[in-house]
Amino acid sequence: MTIPDHLPERLAITLWDFSWYVRTGPGEPFEDLDKAFASARELGYNTVRVCAMPFLLFKSGVDTKALRLEPLGGDYGQRVRWYDLKQPTVIDAREHLLAFFRAADRHGMVVIASSWEYQQSPAFAADSAWFEALNAVAPEQRLTVLGEAMADLVDFLAAHGLDHTLALVEPHNELQIGYLTEGLPGKEDAVVELRDRIEAGIAAFQARHPGVLCAPNYGGVPVAAMRGLPRNATALAFHPYVYGVLNDLVEEFALRRDPAEFPQERADAELLRPGAPRLADWDIPEASEWKRRASIMQRTEVYVHDWCDPEKVDRWLYERYGAQRFAMAAQLRDWIGVAADHARRLDVPVIFGEGWVGYTPRDCRFEEGPVGAQICRDAVDLSVEADAWGTVVCSNAAPHHPMWADVELQRECNARFIAGIA
Template sequence: MTVSLHTAGPRVITLWDFSWYTRTGPGEPFEDLDRAFAEARERGYDTIRICAMPFLLFRSGLDTAALGLGPLGGAFGQRTRWYDVRHTTTIDARAHLLELFRAADRHDVGVVASSWEYQQSPSFAATPDWYEALHAVDPEVRAEVLADAHADLVDLLEAEHLGHRLLLTELHNEVQIGYLTDGLGVGRGDDAVRALTPRLERGIARFRARHPDRPVTVNYAGVPVGALSALPADLDALVVHPYVYGVLQELVDTFGLRGPVDEFDEERARELLRPGAPGLAAWTVPPGQEWRTRATIMALPELYVHDWCDPRAWDRWLYDRWGAHRLAMFQRLTLWLEVAADVAAARGIPLVLGEGYVGYTPLHGRFEEDPVGAEICRHALREARRLGAWGAVVCSNAAPQHPMWSDVALQQECAAILTGADRPAPAI
């Protein structure tokens, strides 16, 4: 079947990432998929964006009929956003994927299928087999293997009469941040964006050769404004993640959260931590599970501080310095979106905001949904509407696996801003 992105919109996206299959245990947010979809519709969403685990299902060679999933081990990661998996579970991965699409069909929800597999999905598996299979693939052809896996997924969906639910395929999430860059000898910035393009173009061509009637793209962390001319020539959508950071970046830099472990100033970080927090060296995965910290791209100092911070101290630190960053953060968001929209228009493709808008905060931090962060979300949705984006998230944290899901009114308000439903009907 032919799928076009040049249809009525915009789509209101909720980011279910890999959580829809890692968080299915008792009392967890995806224990009941129908309930999760019903709650999404109540909040104004009509699209989910997921890790479809394509490599695992179609190119790993692993038996996924009884896929074991669970926490990283002990209390490690239990206060860190996206990592707080509470229960060990076993799923038939392919059957679970099909059930997700069937539930999406029942609730009239579209799906953007991506992959987080070269970032962190395998870290939640019971064994390192998935991680090892991914890294056994030559980095030069990883995008092509992912393309074949996604094409296999389309074949399966069409055979099951569910292909109409798949709106867009992304070969991978945040391609310049993760193990897709292995072997390029570059960092995570614009140089990585440029260096990856030949690999990504081969992947896109591979997918398109099998499914020329299906929109395909990749997506980028941030908005790579210094390398937008170097993006693959044949994208069907420009998908970016406008996390503006600002005051949050000051916190990350001040405490060295994303640097090497030996450069982390643990004593200085104590002002953010709860009383009785262990030292970084004592906070790690259980013995024998070290592979999990290699299967995720998250820096250990950041995970440690997220696990052990006092969320009130974290938020207070940001609020104390917010004034110095306020104007610049709003300006950056507007500028990034205007530049991205202009590039998308020049290419004749839609703009999608797949994640955003402040940045990565601890699980129980409330900076994103309290007055400051909520206004940044509103601003992003107003700008997305003004610029004609095909779709946008309300906020990356507006999903069932995050506390922000409970703020129904804010999500409904932001969804209405994006779709224009907040505006009074014109007089007749």
């Protein structure tokens, strides 16, 4: 396993996703990039993982000199993590990317460049041009085009003397979740069926930048489909979201299924705020329908996140956590162990760029509370034991989430990981 000499021995990662450019308006958490980076350094981070919008900048043909970004539409998604943009903003996207990397360099931090473009990023554009350009690429060519776009990104950074700030690149976030799977036969796990596509994408990138680490990125750890990992990867990236009790919530309330299956009366009693509208009467504004398709999140799940009573949801999770506690802990250990084992087999570094419980409503505190905080500590310890190159304290430990205020937990976990102390 070879890590370039100029990069940190361990990566303490904070996840800024697409929020670092979407949420730049007045009062938004990334209005001042230097302030955000300085805060991250104070909390012990040395790495930021982001959507670097490579397709938009280098392959879309969209004019990005005055890129207009805005909320999804009305109040839709305003209490959903990652979706709760409030202030519209306009950026020169290339100049903003340079400003981001220059700020990272000033603060002594490195960057993991990825793409969320076939998942969520275009949903925040004021018009559908970006989303339409992505869809216009044939599904079997999408990862190759992304690999080429990421190579263009490295060229762009190198031309401005900033390529040394890259820790590694990922052609895309969570390959098997989103529009990259379109056109697959569906006979085997998507991880297996995607292998030829991701190998082609990595090859396209490596043909131009063989010295930059390039990692496929997977949602979860696909333990039944690890044979699908690309043979030309020079790093591996996984998101060990163990869900457990949160999956009970998702399944019992049909949050990711047909809205007709949603148990409205039970949700009223167990999850929702007084006065919440009926799911049947609530939706994204018609003019923003393309935004819903671009965001991939199911309408029922957005509805519950937007209209839940956070204390009710936290209580629901705490009351049922005991039945899932040992299974969640075992899955976390197994997934981290399996991911690290396959990295050793391929002789490449492994990072855990997201985790650990899952997608809780924005104002819930299950993952910030005593149970979730201990899961964060346990996951960081397991990352040390597995000799991971990089890990997060938690996906929610970032400037656009309430957990950013939990200073002690982040400092503690980052210090232990950097020192290699489990």
